[in-house]
């Protein structure tokens with residue numbers, strides 16, 4: 625039995641606990657009834673991913689989060705526009721095969737990863753930018769470096785360990 629003290633393998637945002645857990649049929653049972661009780665098609669995820677966002681939708685081919693570490697195959701590119709808003713684009717790794725890229729793009733599209741990360745990261749990044757620009761404060765990473773972090777590390781920085789500005793006075 626999978627531990628419930630984990631982060632959702634689809635979005636990598638929501639911590640899973642018994643109140644917000646959901647079991648998804650990655651390949652929807654309406655389209656793939658033969659896989660409806662196949663263990664590898666049953667994935668413990670957050671309710672937002674399964675019940676609000678995905679439902680019975682699927683795009684194929686798609687990455688399976690238990691077989692492929694999705695976040696290893698792309699990088700978030702964070703851009704700041706003229707309105708001081710952050711937008712996110714995806715850069716797939718140059719070594720990826722065409723098939724992997726299709727799987728990754730479908731995964732990102734299905735789980736609305738870009739919209740969700742833009743929404744969740746904007747406030748954090750604006751706070752972070754303010755901290756970077758405030759005199760007498762130093763932070764342990766520069767904003768520019770964030771754009772090159774793999775998504776799992778970026779998330780750890782932004783959500784799980786939070787920024788830890790150190791004060792120079």
Ligand SMILES: [Zn+2]
Pocket residue numbers: 632633634635636637638669670671672673674
């Ligand atoms: Zn999720």
